[in-house]
Amino acid sequence: MFRMSREAEEAKALDTWGKLAPIIDRWQRATAGDPAELQVRARSSLARDDAAAHPYPVSTAVRHSLNAAVDHLHAAKTLVVDAHLIHQAALSTLARASLETAAAAYWVLGPRSRSDRLTHALQWHAQNFIDQHKATESRGLTKNAKAELLGEINQVAVQANLPDRERNQIRVGYRSTDVACMRSVPLHGESERGRRGRWPRRPKVRPSGSRRGPR
Secondary structure, eight states: OOOOOHHHHHHHHHHHHHHHHHHHHHHHHHHHSOGGGGOOOTTSHHHHHHHHHTTSOHHHHHHHHHHHHHHHHHHHHIIIIISOOOOSSHHHHHHHHHHHHHHHHHHHHOOSSHHHHHHHHHHHHHHHHHHHHHHHGGGTOOTTHHHHHHHHHHHHHHHTTOOHHHHHHHHTOOOHHHHHTSOOOOOTTSOOTTOOOOOOSSOSSOOOOOOOOOO
């Protein structure tokens, strides 16, 4: 079996980037432009999720994760395709950030069960507060904010009738590596084609921190 030369591998990679570039550009315009481009459709399943999770919408967790994923991927595309610059480490960092945040969006939006979508979204919001606390506690800026905000999220979980097990998951947030390594399952509303996956009910390690796309 023959192995491609380095020049051939690079040419193939650049050809792939060339095909992906227009798609990435369209997603960048959609996520960075008009908010209506990815608005939540009224009376949709996601709209009902948002109502159940108020004031910590499921769609906010999905949108922010998707924005970050596209932003990092577009930055990588700009370096490779537009600027023709291949940095030693920057592309790997951008690719990892894009993968982890895209996985988070999928993890929140993907489950068929509303309780799972609410649990994951509230974990995402909780992790935001946990990370914020870690970044500011040494300066004495947060005081009791973390406990208060996590308490608010817990009240949302109680009102949504989420079981104790799910509420315990929510309190500790999530780890992006755990989310990125989860087994793939069909997106909410897609056919399983005879294949059924499951989102892990609890992470193996203790956690740390729309409607339509562009045409």
